[in-house]
Amino acid sequence: MKTLIVERSDRVGGACVTEELFPGFRISTASYSLSLLIPEVVSELGLELDVRVKDPELFAPHPDGGGLTLWRDPARRREAIAAVSKSDAEAYGRWDELWQEAAGRLQPLLAFPATRKQARRAFRRSEVERLFKRTVDGSIAELCEEYFESDLMQGLMASQGIIGSAAGPRTPGTAYIYLHHAFGQAAGETGQWGFVRGGMGAITAQLADIFRAAGGEIRLEAEVASVKAGAKRRTAGVVLRSGEEIDATIVCCNADPKRTLALLDDVRLPPEFVEDVEVIPMQGTVVKVNCALGGLPRFAGMENGGDGPGPQHLGTITVAPSIDYLEDAARAAAEGRPAEEMFCEAWIQSASEPELAPAGKHTLSVFAQYAPYELQEGTWAERREEIGDLVLTALERYAPGLTDLVEGRQVLGPPDLEERFGLTGGNIFHGELLPEWLFEKRPATTWHRHRSPLPGFYMCGSGTHPGGGVCGAPGRNAARAVVADLTADSGISMPPLQGAEG
Numbered sequence: 001m002k003t004l005i006v007e008r009s010d011r012v013g014g015a016c017v018t019e020e021l022f023p024g025f026r027i028s029t030a031s032y033s034l035s036l037l038i039p040e041v042v043s044e045l046g047l048e049l050d051v052r053v054k055d056p057e058l059f060a061p062h063p064d065g066g067g068l069t070l071w072r073d074p075a076r077r078r079e080a081i082a083a084v085s086k087s088d089a090e091a092y093g094r095w096d097e098l099w100q101e102a103a104g105r106l107q108p109l110l111a112f113p114a115t116r117k118q119a120r121r122a123f124r125r126s127e128v129e130r131l132f133k134r135t136v137d138g139s140i141a142e143l144c145e146e147y148f149e150s151d152l153m154q155g156l157m158a159s160q161g162i163i164g165s166a167a168g169p170r171t172p173g174t175a176y177i178y179l180h181h182a183f184g185q186a187a188g189e190t191g192q193w194g195f196v197r198g199g200m201g202a203i204t205a206q207l208a209d210i211f212r213a214a215g216g217e218i219r220l221e222a223e224v225a226s227v228k229a230g231a232k233r234r235t236a237g238v239v240l241r242s243g244e245e246i247d248a249t250i251v252c253c254n255a256d257p258k259r260t261l262a263l264l265d266d267v268r269l270p271p272e273f274v275e276d277v278e279v280i281p282m283q284g285t286v287v288k289v290n291c292a293l294g295g296l297p298r299f300a301g302m303e304n305g306g307d308g309p310g311p312q313h314l315g316t317i318t319v320a321p322s323i324d325y326l327e328d329a330a331r332a333a334a335e336g337r338p339a340e341e342m343f344c345e346a347w348i349q350s351a352s353e354p355e356l357a358p359a360g361k362h363t364l365s366v367f368a369q370y371a372p373y374e375l376q377e378g379t380w381a382e383r384r385e386e387i388g389d390l391v392l393t394a395l396e397r398y399a400p401g402l403t404d405l406v407e408g409r410q411v412l413g414p415p416d417l418e419e420r421f422g423l424t425g426g427n428i429f430h431g432e433l434l435p436e437w438l439f440e441k442r443p444a445t446t447w448h449r450h451r452s453p454l455p456g457f458y459m460c461g462s463g464t465h466p467g468g469g470v471c472g473a474p475g476r477n478a479a480r481a482v483v484a485d486l487t488a489d490s491g492i493s494m495p496p497l498q499g500a501e502g
Helices: 039-045 074-082 086-111 116-121 126-137 140-147 151-159 174-180 201-213 257-263 271-278 323-334 380-396 414-421 473-486
Strands: 004-006 018-022 025-028 051-053 058-061 067-070 194-196 217-219 224-229 235-240 245-247 251-253 286-293 316-319 343-347 362-369 406-412 457-459
Touching: 018 201, 018 286, 018 406, 025 362, 039 473, 058 151, 067 074, 067 151, 074 086, 086 116, 086 126, 086 140, 086 151, 086 174, 086 473, 116 126, 126 174, 140 151, 140 174, 140 323, 151 323, 201 217, 224 257, 235 251, 251 473, 257 271, 286 380, 286 414, 316 380, 323 343, 323 362, 343 380, 362 380, 380 406, 380 414, 406 414, 457 473
Parallel strands: 004 217, 058 316, 251 457
Antiparallel strands: 018 025, 051 194, 058 067, 224 235, 235 245, 286 362, 286 406, 316 343, 343 362
């Protein structure tokens, strides 16, 4: 097939990029860690990625100094958790088994447009059905309180159930967000996360090279304004913002569902499809703060490895001291206020990959919640740096002197993520990942099979099944739908308007 990619930006990759944000500092600007990229994409396209598993997985600093270090080695991890709570150390193995079982049952559903009914069927026995209710429909807070007694372990584990969401940990369905992040195998073991050498842009740069080597063409700074429909009410191509028209019998769109709907503004669509897309929750609460540091942060009560990094610098640095801490932050954002005390996931990739920063200096990126897309008072233009201060203050409570190390800083709130990466509402997953927006409802009822009401137009972004997280599954599923429709008969078949498989 003759295939063309038209890209709005001056580079490929969307939110999966590495950029030199400050002279000599290369940072994964948006997405920052890898796990969910499905094995089929890696093997079928021949990707060769150097993914270094985080070890330790995370460091959770204590307010009074020191902190909890979660090592990959079970014995070391158990010992570290036991210093916080012997009961929690005993419980962690059972906790891990819970998610391994749930992830194992749902993993096969990533590779095709599964329905909620099919998902439940994967948990068909009565006891296993209970597992579905807990790990898909339940709240992450409820599960954390069932397994762990310490505030710290409850907060740490609960934080993985609210990533990218406007919901707090007590909201039903947040257990699924934790489960979604437990599917990944790209770092070598199910549920493990790692750093990609060269940053996340190394993934999309390789994909672009593979695409071009196969004969594909990529045009940058070629923003699509609308999708054309032909006389027979099927896809006829696209119109660029420049006014140029490109004819095509098949168009695959990687934009989020609401941007996709805007591109189809001139196409007559079923009202139920439009209504379903319009009600998808899209306003994000994520703030990304990227920094150039003059040296390594020092955490109270922790020794650096001489002048070099210690274990506290090598994994994810997580500030989530309790469930109530997370719930209070979510409540503030729901009221239009940035949280005074932010949930943070920070990482210093240069600690394990010095080439990303000048000698003796380091990168720091912080993924933080919660700050609303729409502020009750003021605008993001007026308050961006103030909110960036809140994020770094949340870390500086544990790493005194951190802000003195900052030589350069970039603050990306939800409106900035929207403008820079085309994410409506600044939502990093192209729409909430809670269960009511999954399976056959992602992105619209009966339109979850990557096809659309306009024959020849396919949806392949994170707003389609099974969701985002640099997993590649929506794109692969959409490509398979295209091929199935092309080979259904001697010509290009017209997919049924019901959205059923061809």
